[in-house]
Amino acid sequence: MNEKEFLEHWNQEIPMHDAWGDFVTSTICKHLKTNGKDLSSFLKQSPEHRIKDTTSLLDKAFYRTNKNYENPYEEIEDKVGCRFVVLLIEQIEEISDVIVNEESWDHKECRHFYSEREKEPLLFTYQSVHYVVRSKTEFIHNDVLIHPGTPCEIQIRTLLQHAYAELTHDAVYKAKTLVQPEVHRTVAKSMALIETTDDFFSDVNSRLIFDVSGEFDFQEKLDSLYKEYVGFESASAQKSSIVIFDEFRDLIDEDLLRKVERFIRKECYLSDVIRGGVGENPFYKQSVIIFLLYMVKKKKHRLINGWPLNYRILENLAMVVGVSLDHD
Numbered sequence: 001m002n003e004k005e006f007l008e009h010w011n012q013e014i015p016m017h018d019a020w021g022d023f024v025t026s027t028i029c030k031h032l033k034t035n036g037k038d039l040s041s042f043l044k045q046s047p048e049h050r051i052k053d054t055t056s057l058l059d060k061a062f063y064r065t066n067k068n069y070e071n072p073y074e075e076i077e078d079k080v081g082c083r084f085v086v087l088l089i090e091q092i093e094e095i096s097d098v099i100v101n102e103e104s105w106d107h108k109e110c111r112h113f114y115s116e117r118e119k120e121p122l123l124f125t126y127q128s129v130h131y132v133v134r135s136k137t138e139f140i141h142n143d144v145l146i147h148p149g150t151p152c153e154i155q156i157r158t159l160l161q162h163a164y165a166e167l168t169h170d171a172v173y174k175a176k177t178l179v180q181p182e183v184h185r186t187v188a189k190s191m192a193l194i195e196t197t198d199d200f201f202s203d204v205n206s207r208l209i210f211d212v213s214g215e216f217d218f219q220e221k222l223d224s225l226y227k228e229y230v231g232f233e234s235a236s237a238q239k240s241s242i243v244i245f246d247e248f249r250d251l252i253d254e255d256l257l258r259k260v261e262r263f264i265r266k267e268c269y270l271s272d273v274i275r276g277g278v279g280e281n282p283f284y285k286q287s288v289i290i291f292l293l294y295m296v297k298k299k300k301h302r303l304i305n306g307w308p309l310n311y312r313i314l315e316n317l318a319m320v321v322g323v324s325l326d327h328d
Helices: 003-034 054-062 089-101 113-119 159-173 181-210 218-230 239-247 256-266 270-277 288-298 300-306 311-321
Strands: 080-086 105-112 129-135 139-141 144-146 151-158
Touching: 003 054, 003 080, 003 089, 003 139, 003 144, 003 151, 080 089, 080 159, 089 129, 089 151, 089 181, 151 159, 159 181, 218 256, 218 270, 218 288, 239 288, 256 288, 270 288, 270 311, 288 300, 288 311, 300 311
Parallel strands: 080 151
Antiparallel strands: 105 129, 129 151, 139 144
């Protein structure tokens, strides 16, 4: 395929790649919402898909000296792509799980910074997670027919990784002039700092969430119970949840989770109540809701006396389980 044939074929298929990119992006977002994620806070950049610029595509297919394509049109896999930017490293894995488990496409992991660190432990360079997904079947999306095997590249980065990539991608790695060694060294040093800071962010987040209940892994076990009982992943604990656990930390012991679990299994109607409240109340997206419903029912006076948030929240929870907040 020569350049003219390549361009004609590409112009014909741009709508298909555009529709496929939209399908991939919206499907991932849909699963994240189902898993209890508030996309406006979970994602640090809008994840809209983007069609590769025609000039850049032709340059990659025919003019780059480091590319030796036999069939460039089929072999180039980033004709359309989307990017997901999150705050924490562990959130990258949450999106990866969605990609790997989606049945609409076949996936291929093209690069992962964990495996690259293992291969080159002394090298500090570009970090990201890249997948290429290809449609399994022919189907129509946005009134456009999508062929089987149509590729879309997905990039997943932390916010700091994204900042590094934005700075260096064109200025260093695609520079048309010779980049001085000292610039490369400075870039490597910045990546080392970013990697360290990402790890610090994750550590701080874990401590904020688990310190108040970490001795007994209460938060983690409550998350597992939420997933089993409600049917999808709990959203990350917000500051309000952390305040609640901190206020009632004296109650958290090895026996509390068993009591909470027995309660939630006995009051089986509450699973429907929690699912029904997800769209209206942020507490219902988090596993702390199970703990709160238990407290309202079993330890009402302790909950009332120590309640650290707006009282209307407590009134709503009491109404759900049919408990009066009046002192007996």
